[in-house]
Amino acid sequence: MDIEKYKKIFTQESDRYLQELTADLLRVEKDLPNRSLWSDVHGKLHSIKGMSRALNLDDISALCHSMEAWCKEFQGGTIAPNADAVQVLMDGAELLKEMVAATAEDTAIPAPTRLDRVGALLRQRPDQLILDRPFDPHPFSAPSKIDHIRVEYALIEELLARSQEIILLERTLPPLSQEQITSGLRSWIDHYMALLRGIHFQLARLRLMPVQDFVSLFDKPVRDLARNYQREVRMEVAGGELQVDIGLMERLREPFMHLLRNAIAHGIEPPDERKKQGKSREGNIVFEAEKKGDSLLLSIGDDGRGIDSEAIERYLKTRMGMSDQEIGRMSREDFFRTILRVDYSSAAETDQLAGRGIGMDVIAKAIEYLSGSLAIHSEPHRGTQFIIKLPLSLSIIYAIVFELGPYVLSVPTSHVVSIERADDPLPEQRDDLYDLRSRLGIRFNTAKSSHILRVRRPPDPNNPEAGHTLDRFSVDAVIGNMPLMVMPSGELLARTESFAGVGIMENGDLSILLDMERL
């Protein structure tokens, strides 16, 4: 990702954090000993520090670091906070806001003397602040501009639906008379429709939400679960600023809830047990979101006791009749994937505490229907991690759309290396062309192939040294390179294990997105 893009993300995210930080400081000012509020403050400063370090913004990261140092003491209870200290931190927050704004506009750090003074104060012990002169009345902060608003998701869906209906209306346009066409009515309508399509596409982007917001939905459920099972749990998010389709997240809500319940009920040990093992009393659950190529990777990990390997071994021996050697030969991933089997239920699943015991197989299926995959990593006493990989979950991607037989198909542009015109039948070259037609069950081979697509396939996970392989296949016609709004293909199409989704073109027509990894 280039620097400019990252800078933009940095400013947007930091602005958001700083707004929240100010709110937190206002709250903690009225409730000084509240350690969890200090933990929130600390967390936000830490995030801003991390991002600024990545961009070598040393002044910002240094200021965050000093502010963080105070917060750590307050959060840990080693030093008691006081009103003056909070004022210093508030001044620091205001400075940070100005510094972030300066970064966005590429101007110099504002008010260097104020920065020095706050820096000097932060070097002192917060409970023994020596103020050489009474506090300068800091210029009163003006209320921030209205930047983001909350919108009901139902409203967005309604807007999207309406705009789509308007676009579909074009199909019922009655035929125009010659006079109407020459008077310019046709081109007016075309222009009008193009503008509407633009609106529709912009609305589609409203379907994106930051992962952080999705994870926040679980704050209360996690807290309740922790209380119920008498555990101490802390949730962390990495990559929370990544934007994902709300519809997709909605479908993952239940699977995630189940994974969290498992993590808290079975993964994370009771605080005393953790203490004995030399772990922190608080168990950690980490949500991670990462975009890798065309896939979205979402993972939930805990630092608990890991999946019960003995139970899996018992199952493999008794239910599957496997021998010790056969089990030994299994890869760790395959070994843990056993818990996804329909008839797998360790004692843990069926005991009272686990509740309804929705099988892991239901989770696996839900993910499959989104054209995704689930990987499991686990180590005894260290913890467990579930990694969900979802293809092309960002709303809009560019794809090469083409015709093959009766179908309109597409391949992500990022996978396409080149498009060549097919000269009239090249029988001698036909051998090195991948036969996509028979792979897709297209029986009649139209000899009128117009183009050959050369695509880069992702490396085979079983043979990573092979790297990317190239494939060439012929197509009947290339429609173009265009943005598609990608929707999950649904249960029935997912069973073919060949498609990454259904793409909606700007004119409302559909194309079937091929899954290059699985074909």
Place this chain on the structure above:
Amino acid sequence: MDCFVFEAAGKHLGIEARYIYRIADEARVVPVPLLPSCHVGVFYYRGDLFDVIDAGQLLGNEARISNEPPYVILLKWDQKSLGLIPERIVGMTWVEEENSHGMIFTKEGLAIHMMIPENIWKRLSELPYGH
């Protein structure tokens, strides 16, 4: 209950009105490879993607009886959705409770086989998909 009646594979079929989302006309259904022959394709309508099934073929017809452009009966239930292409649409009718075989008799003497979307889905799930 209110019941939507249509014809396919030589039978009269009915679905309870509460499952009917909309009857779409001028529907552009896009074919998808590697699906059973009764699966005509997918249809995007108001933000939802519907799997469109030829009712006649699902119930045993050999080939599709084409009607261009098709009416598609859009069904929605339980977080799932489906589209059905009938051979002929009869219309809405009010019926009393069905008997145990899922058959209804209207006062005109018409025998209607009641269909439940979940059962249609189950039948679809049992068909072969893929290569």
